[in-house]
Amino acid sequence: MSKPETPIQKKNRSAIMNAGLEVFSKFGFRGSTLDQIALESGLSKPNILYYFKSKEVIYTTLLGELLTDWLKPVRDIDPDGDPIAEILGYAAHKMEMSQNYPRQSRLYANEIIQGAPRISNVLTSELHEVVDKFAQLIKSWSKKGLIRDVDPHHLIFSIWAMTQHYADFDFQVRAVLGHDDPFPKGEKHVEDMLRQMLTV
C-alpha cells in the first residue's frame, strides 16, 4: 500500500526526472553529478535525495520508464496486418520518438555503449524475447512471399540504427547538413530504403 502522492511530490519528482534525463542523457551515469541535476531542477541537492534515495535510483528509474516505452511499439505490431505497412509503421514510430524524445534515445545509447551494466538482464530477457517474436513474424512473412527474404534480426538492427542515429548523432547530422531540420527528409529516406529492401 503506497501512500497517494501529494501535489508537491508529483511536481518535484517530475522536475527531478526531467532534470535527470537532461543531465544523464548528456554525460552518462558516471559523468553526471547530483549538483548538475540540482541546478537543472531548481531543487537543492539534499532535497533531491529526499525524493530519490540515491543518484543511481534516479538513473535506474529513468531507464525503467524508458524501456517500457521502448518495448511497447514492438509488442503492438499486428501479425495480421500488411507486413510492409507494419514494418514501415514501426520504423516511422521510432523515427518520431527520435524526433520528439531525443534525450531518452541518448540516455539509452549511453547506457548501452557503457556496456549496459544496469540493464543487461532486461536485454537478455525481455528485449531478447520480444525481438525474437518479432523476428519470427518477419520470417513467416518472407516464407509466405509477402516480403523479400531478409535476415529478420539484422533488419531490426538496421531500423534501430537508422532511426536512433537521428537522435543520438543529431549534432553530427546537423553539422553536416548545415542546420536544416533533418527529420522530414530522413524519414522519407528511411521509408524508401526499407521499402526497397522489403518489396518482392
Place this chain on the structure above:
Amino acid sequence: MSKPETPIQKKNRSAIMNAGLEVFSKFGFRGSTLDQIALESGLSKPNILYYFKSKEVIYTTLLGELLTDWLKPVRDIDPDGDPIAEILGYAAHKMEMSQNYPRQSRLYANEIIQGAPRISNVLTSELHEVVDKFAQLIKSWSKKGLIRDVDPHHLIFSIWAMTQHYADFDFQVRAVLGHDDPFPKGEKHVEDMLRQMLTV
C-alpha cells in the same frame, strides 16, 4: 624541431593512448578519471601527466587520431570507379572498422552524443566539406542513371548508422542474438540492403 622519441617514451605514450581509449570509450570524457587510466596503463598518475599535460590532452589527442582514420576512406572513394562497388566498398570498410576498432567508434559516439563540445569545429568544416563532396558524387551518379535516385546525405547517414551500430550497440546486439558473432551476417545484410537501395 621536436626531439626524437626514446623507446621508453614510445612505449609509455602508446600505453597511455591505449588505456585512455579503453576508459574514455566506456565512460566519455567527464565520466573517466586519470586514476582509471593510470590503473589500466600500469603507470602512476603523475607519470601519466609527465607524458600528457592534462586529461583533456589525452582525450583530444585520441579524438584527433580517430578523425584522421575516419575521414580517409571517404576521401579515397574513386569518382571513376563503379558506383555501387565504391559505395558498398566504403560500407564494408566501415563495417570492418566497427569490428576491429569498436572502442574508437564508441569514443566517437560518446563525444557526439555529448554535443561534440571538443570537435564541433571539425564537424562543421572538414567533415561537412568531405561529406558534401561525397554527396555530390553520389548525386552525379544517380543523375547519370548509374544508381537509383536517393538522397545522398541521408544515404551516408544510413551507412554510418548501420555500420557503427554494430560497434556502439554491440552489447545489445549480442544480448538479442544470444552471443553469436553478429558481424558476418550483419555485413551481408548491410550489403544486401544497400544494393537493393541503389540498384536501378
Place this chain on the structure above:
DNA sequence: GCGTGATTTTACCAGTTGGTCAAAACATGG
C-alpha cells in the same frame, strides 16, 4: 663507473563528489 638528463615516485593540495543529519520552515486539516 660516472655524470647527466630522462623517468618515476612520494607527498601533497584545493575543489568536487555522493550522501547524511538535525534543525528549520512550511502546509494543512481541525
Place this chain on the structure above:
DNA sequence: CCATGTTTTGACCAACTGGTAAAATCACGC
C-alpha cells in the same frame, strides 16, 4: 491558530578528482 506531518535547508563528511612540486631513481653514452 495550533498541532502534526511534510518539505526544505545549512552544515557537514569522507572519498575522490585533476593536478603540482621536489626528491628519488633510472638509463646510457662517455
